Amino acid sequence: MSAEVAAQVSDLKPGSALRVVVGGVAVALARNSDGEIHALADRCSHDDVSLSEGDVVRNRIECWGHGSEFDLETGQPQQLPATEPVAVYPVQVDGDSILVDTSRTLNGL
Secondary structure (H helix, E strand, C coil), rough: CCCCEEEEEHHHCCCEEEEEEEECEEEEEECCCCCEEEEEECCCCCCCHHHHCEEEEECCECCCCCCCCCCCCCCCCCEECCCCCCCCEEEEECCCCCCCCCCCCCCCC
């Protein structure tokens, strides 16, 4: 599988997240305050909670369930109670289209 259109850049404001499904995989698209767009598995590794419903602060996304935070680039937990990383997927921007490739990860998960 290759990258598929997941959303439009105009759908994702800086400092926000959006849940999309790409290739049957639930993905949290997150745009940090610098405008960079990242794609992570849309499930907290601590509990079955959607990360896309959390807050994006600087280069992290916070799980609204218990406050765990994940680095947008590496998927590594930065705040307990989560101790396991989440998958991070490659993102490309083509014009206003955000493309995500869920067939591989950037962090080996």
